[in-house]
Amino acid sequence: MPEPLRLESLKRCGDLLQSQHQDWCLTVRGLGNATPQLKLGAKVIPADKVQREGENLRLRLDSADYQSGPLWLQDGPRASNAAWLTLRNSHVLAAGTDEVAKNMDGLTTYVDLVSVLIEEDRDGRQEAERLAHKYGATVVGSIAPLNLYQLRLPAKDLVQRDALVLRLGSETSVDAVVIEESSAEETEQAAVHPEEPKKPALDSDEWAANRFLDAVNYYQRRIPGRQPPIQPQPVRIGLIERDVDFDTTDFADYLGACSPPRTCVYARDADKPDNHGTTVAGILAARWEDSGNTGFLRGLDKTSGGFEVIVERNSDAGITANIAASVNLVEDGVRVLNWSWGIHRVGAKDIKGDDVDSLLRSGIAMGGYEELLEEFFLWLRKEHPDVIVVNSAGNGASFSGSDEYRLPSSFITEQLLVVGGHQRSEHTGVAVDDPAYAVKRSSSNIDMRVDITAAACAHASTTNAGQQGAVHCGTSYATPMVAGLLAAMLSINPQLQPEQLRMLLRRSAMTIGDNHDFEQMDAEDLTAPILPSERRYQLNDKDVGRSARLDMQKALDLAAQSRDRVR
Template sequence: MAVTYLSTFRWVPALMLMLIATVAAAEQPLRVAQLQRCGNLLQMDTQEFCLRVSGLDSSDFQVKLNGTSLPAEDITHNDERVRVRISDSDAESGPLWFEQHEQHSNPIWVSLKGSHVVAATDQEVAKNMDDITTYVDLISLIIEESHDGAEEAQRLAEKYDAEVVGMIPPLNTYQLRLPASNLDERDALVLRLGNEVSVDAVVIEESGAEESIESEAGNPPDADNQEWASNRFLDAVNFYQRRLSLQGQGGDIETQPIRIGVIEREVDFDAPDFADYLGDCRTESTRTCVYARDATEPDGHGTTVAGVFAAAWNEGGNSGFLRGLDDVGPGFDVIVDRNSDAGITANIAASVNLVEDGVRVLNWSWGIHRVGAIDINGKEIDSLVRSGIAMSGYEELLEEFFLWLRREHPDVVVVNSAGNGSSFSGRDEYRLPSSFVTEQLFVVGGHERSDQDVQVTDPRYAIKRSASNIDMRVDITAAACVRGSSLIEGERGEAHCGTSYATPLVAGLVAAMMSIEPELSPAQLRMLLRRSAMTIGEEYDFEPTDADDLTAPILPSERANDLNHPDIGLSARLDMYKALDLTVQSLNRDR
């Protein structure tokens, strides 16, 4: 009897472990963690997507795109791996999510526009002479406009025994896999391809999976510091709620929905800041919606950037500006996507898709410096640097993007972080993409609260964040420090600082301004931002002294041509409230 009892007792822990594992599996939330193009990447009429979905068991489930279930015969499922096939004739770009056992996954944005590039694996990269990780056998060709890009890329691929594996058709750019096993072989082929008459430029990728994201620098502010007060964040939310009304309900201003594209990897939907964005967000037409892959940690770069736009209020952590407008807003779509892990080229591919999907504002919280770039103290920058040959290719790719944007989508605005290298944002030999001079690119520097007890409108209320890049190319500065998200409801996340987080403050404001007056051009939007701006820094009479030119100086034309205005010559600090006020006033004036 004792033996029987002992034998049964030994089985109890094993049974308990099995039961715990079963319960844990049942409680695992339904999340889409990854989505990539797969199959024939060059085929457009029917596209295949491979997804990794956690919390999905072997029982029946539904995959919905734009609220419509995809046919079962177009879905294959193997553990966490799901493959879906979508016909271009039967669907259009939009949010996709999973439903099973009354659970809804996070919605992700599926673009059917077709631009996609392939990322290298760990076995397909090497260190170059600058000790920078670079792709060995994957390069992209920018084909001259006079040629059919697809046909010419295929011809060159056959000539050089390569394979076309990716493409950005609107930019006439095609990705090739070369028959190269080391950098010497790659460089020889790049030289030959670059001499082809039909090739405008060759893009060499030097990006690791995370390296294109802006790094943080410096110490975070005190926990009780209200950084966003320096940009009148709450005043702006209050003004929008008070002054505007829902479309069609008797108000004198009808707002329009705006889509924002955020070039980031993922967002943590387990954080209370994002927990209510699961499933079909558009059941409420006026609310802000977030579409993104799911992250495993709440303090990632993408979660924090997206939180500045859309984090829930009073849940701890972040508080999103556009989320604060939900009661009266038109319904903002915040689409978080980076296409693939193929670095800068993938960022551009994602941006092209999103613009073609109707995005009006792109948030680029990323940037790179050329090897040898120096900071304001004359020291070399040692992070987020790329070789000269890579920078040349990126510059050509970005030029093609902005030329296409101006030609085909002149109403789109790109908001870019100035960078955190204590360097110069506008020197094209050192910094991309902020050095581009185009009406459609806004560049944002970062500031932090000073220790002086002065009014918010006083130039001394905020000071430049020491790491922020500067110079005349910077259009405006905004608060660089923000609270991140947390997994615990009501808990304040850790502080994150950098121009990455100043950028979505400006991008969110621009989206709100567009919702009031959708026909504002990029030039008009910049004018309103600068006319409404508060000041920061010391006056230098249009001549930079001691690297204090934080932004382009405020001009008399930006202060009603008053040559004696005290703001003249100072740098510009974002005033979210005044910018919205001027936007409303512009509705009653001739453009």
């Protein structure tokens, strides 16, 4: 059995600011003596554009000759996984191990790489070069649509860096300086909590609480059966994750060429089957087998117009890279972005008044991130008002809407939908639409900024067929349930705008939590309480005042009805 061919790393190298002639560096596992053929979308890349050193390949592409698309390798009968190669030009550098240091909060932080947000009335590139020249720095990366430029400072330690950051920040042309602190993957629980929430049993049907199978059945049978029949459209979804393990049974058949009308997954290959990206992507796209995860969009394959699931995190440069990847994906036509990540400020409190101890960032970093995210959402509203970002509320048992303490979920914009997590309750014999059918997962962040809750637990993918995947829980895994559903709704009616999508989700929602959510003293608002306007203006509807729980089947039904209704 020959070793499989896997594309493990794909990133821009050389001059990141050069948009015409782009250099790309690849790391490939399983290369033979001969260099395999490389394909970008439908085009074969000429062999003279490819250089090889051992397991590493380097490509030079002229961006005028190609379009963004999936890149994969073909070596006789062996095909690799495909990763998305974007010809858009937002790229930032990640720091190496010798370019970081521990700050006073004990957090890992970048020493010489910082980014400056230039005021929008200035020519960003020109101004960045001027500042670089003035302070002895070099411009090494950019997110030009947001007027953000990354500088490498002449700083050897944090004292020198902070001095330069202060001076840069006081320049009139600089809106904010963004410093980067370590990674921002939303782990299940980054620290061990004294009261670790219980995970459900392996055989617990968590997704029944969101009517997952009912929704798949509805889409397969009712969408083609409507009069006139609906022709579902293809939809692109972006997942801000690192990679996916293509050696699992869930993803084994996504190798080589793939194009709608089937579901496609484009990602770098991961080495572990139970990593964050594989589980998040699996909730959307895993094969329906007896083991591992089960992908919602994959279940719609025979009926849908196809879904392209693009897993992309740019370089590993933390939040700045997440935003760079998001900008490129949106410019490449993504309608739904899945952000299963978020951060808390040092000093954030949980609902019991104790310190949150996971995914912390210092005050100076949070200030920069806040400005960066604000620029991103302003740009999104102006240039791409039809894109929706789905974000996890977080697992700090805290408040997702306290703006000085939690990002990005505290932002108030129609284009950001925040998802909390629930688990099946101990009550047996209750109907699925009973509020007691599911309970808030005790570590899920809550409050009025959360738009909806979804099942927080999923099965990890496995390497062998017939194996039971371990149960993973967290708001990270509730988020793609909602992102996948929104993509399915958009495939039915591509005209739906972000605020309409939110409205349909909440109008179709089942409930969770106790009543009387309007009264602050005894309320535990798991989400924004359901309003009379979301229940046909019936003031005495039993759902009013309760929190919202995702109903996937009803939401699809409302999306189908929305095609005929003029608002």
